[in-house]
Amino acid sequence: MVSDNSLHQRRRPLTEPELDAIPWLRLLGPDERERAVDDLRISEAQPGEFVCRMGRPATYWFGVVDGLLKMSTDNAEGQTMTFTGVPPGGWFGEGTALKREVYRYNIQPLRNSLVAGLHVDTFHWLLDHSIGFNRFVMNQLNERLGQFIAAREIDRLNNPDIRVARSLAALFNPTLYPGVGEVLRITQQELAYLVGLSRQRVNEALTTLAEQGSIRVEYGGLRILDLQALRSQIIKR
DNA sequence: TCATTAAATTGTT
DNA sequence: AACAATTTAATGA
Numbered sequence: 001m002v003s004d005n006s007l008h009q010r011r012r013p014l015t016e017p018e019l020d021a022i023p024w025l026r027l028l029g030p031d032e033r034e035r036a037v038d039d040l041r042i043s044e045a046q047p048g049e050f051v052c053r054m055g056r057p058a059t060y061w062f063g064v065v066d067g068l069l070k071m072s073t074d075n076a077e078g079q080t081m082t083f084t085g086v087p088p089g090g091w092f093g094e095g096t097a098l099k100r101e102v103y104r105y106n107i108q109p110l111r112n113s114l115v116a117g118l119h120v121d122t123f124h125w126l127l128d129h130s131i132g133f134n135r136f137v138m139n140q141l142n143e144r145l146g147q148f149i150a151a152r153e154i155d156r157l158n159n160p161d162i163r164v165a166r167s168l169a170a171l172f173n174p175t176l177y178p179g180v181g182e183v184l185r186i187t188q189q190e191l192a193y194l195v196g197l198s199r200q201r202v203n204e205a206l207t208t209l210a211e212q213g214s215i216r217v218e219y220g221g222l223r224i225l226d227l228q229a230l231r232s233q234i235i236k237r
Numbered sequence: 238t239c240a241t242t243a244a245a246t247t248g249t250t
Numbered sequence: 251a252a253c254a255a256t257t258t259a260a261t262g263a
Binding site: 238239240241242243244245246247248249250 | 251252253254255256257258259260261262263
């Protein structure tokens with residue numbers, strides 16, 4: 001296995017375009033923003049590495065600037081269960097950061113990714129000083145709750161096409177993942193890992209969805225045409 | 238800038 | 251899992 005220390009060794013301050021990719025920065029006042037920017041660090045994370053690991057103390061609140069991560073846990077039998085993907089613009093770990101506990105899941109890149117981190121102490125400082133930041137975190141928690149409830153629905157559906165559709169709709173969530181935009185950069189293999197299906201089956205599902213006009217399949221990515229249609233996908237095969 | 242080649246990704250069996 | 255077809259990225263003239 002790969003050491004997860006390597007992630008912390010390549011940290012550096014963020015460039016301007018990278019700062020622009022952080023959705024909550026624009027909600028801060030000047031002094032709050034300065035403090036946040038001062039503390040923010042970014043590093044590249046590669047597949048196999050751990051951005052954060054179950055059981056480790058939470059020291060950072062993380063966000064995806066570029067790339068794609070997966071959130072998973074290891075159960076008692078040693079099997080890995082993937083919960084969701086985290087595309088650009090997504091921030092996670094606030095639950096653990098709030099309580100200053102240990103991480104409850106593993107976060108690993110599905111491909112080379114740029115991950116930004118804000119120290120937990122700064123996270124708390126922002127909570128204590130910025131209303132805009134509080135609003136962002138609250139909104140995020142609420143939106144994620146809705147997503148996890150939706151995820152439970154997805155798990156009870158056994159129709160692969162619908163599973164793919166709903167999972168895609170989650171990844172295109174503009175509130176949680178404002179960095180995604182119109183095109184989600186994801187290969188069919190990556191999506192297969194996330195949804196828990198074979199690449200072949202995902203390919204088939206994507207073709208069906210494309211025929212229905214909800215998405216367009218592009219090389220190395222997917223373009224969303226109708227998010228509502230993805231969310232309320234009816235069985236039709 | 239263009240052409241060639243290698244690598245990645247997709248579509249299909 | 252394997253294969254061919256397609257697209258992109260990298261290389262060098």
